[in-house]
């Protein structure tokens with residue numbers, strides 16, 4: 001099918017883009033990589049009257065260090081550009097490992113970081129990873145900027161805190177801690193498919209015990225799911241098989257996913273637990289490798 005008729009604007013400044021969004025309100029939609037919006041429009045599941053193409057707005061695709069040695073990533077940064085940034089592995093290895101899991105490289109060539117975050121597919125990698133990393137999102141409108149933590153941005157199934165007149169302009173990631181252990185893992189039917197279940201986690205150690213941890217799952221609810229009970233269990237614990245098994249049980253117990261055509265709720269609970277255990281074990285092994 002073809003999209004319903006729409007007016008097309010291609011602003012050349014951010015001011016112009018947000019002014020257009022303000023003018024058209026709920027009838028306007030921002031176009032970034034078009035990898036999700038265009039299929040939705042072609043299927044007439046989305047019928048925006050006005051498209052505001054961000055691709056000619058300069059300065060939205062920068063990857064830059066923040067003052068605190070964190071990262072600032074422009075929302076229009078192509079997923080492939082992030083993947084190809086040679087410094088990313090050192091600056092944020094969890095994010096570096098997550099990006100190649102998004103679809104296929106043809107999709108990442110056009111798809112943007114901000115597009116994935118705002119589209120908010122519950123099975124997408126980047127929303128869960130930004131929640132795990134404690135990222136902040138900068139939302140810009142005609143009346144200025146506001147900063148929303150990733151965890152507060154996701155409200156429910158494809159629902160976010162962004163207002164109709166706002167553009168996501170930057171993703172701010174805190175500095176990556178030296179020695180942090182991490183892993184990301186997912187189960188999908190075929191390589192490049194959306195995950196049926198996935199996990200992104202990190203652990204900071206104090207000696208051989210866990211000082212802090214974040215465990216976030218995707219594909220198991222309407223939005224990224226942080227399993228705080230498992231994080232609490234990890235704090236102070238040594239990373240050994242009995243801890244991993246207990247975390248597996250807690251994660252499986254805590255998840256409350258829905259069934260759909262891809263997998264049953266029970267499958268998602270069980271696999272969520274198993275993936276968390278495996279990811280923790282992989283993270284711990286990474287620590288042992290770097291120590292030897």
Ligand SMILES: Cc1cc2nc3c(=O)[nH]c(=O)nc-3n(C[C@H](O)[C@H](O)[C@H](O)COP(=O)(O)OP(=O)(O)OC[C@H]3O[C@@H](n4cnc5c(N)ncnc54)[C@H](O)[C@@H]3O)c2cc1C
Pocket residue numbers: 029030031032033034035036037038075076101102103104107110111112113114115116118119121123124125126162166167168169192193194195
């Ligand atoms: C075959 C296929 C497989 C895929 N597999 C995966 C996968 O495994 N994992 C995964 O995570 N994703 C996957 N995707 C989705 C892909 O990552 C998309 O690129 C992404 O979801 C949307 O990014 P985009 O830049 O194309 O956004 P668009 O399609 O342009 O926009 C998507 C939505 O976000 C809004 N938006 C975009 N940018 C902004 C902004 N800066 N501010 C405000 N609103 C904005 C748009 O208005 C629209 O509502 C897949 C897509 C396809 C087609």
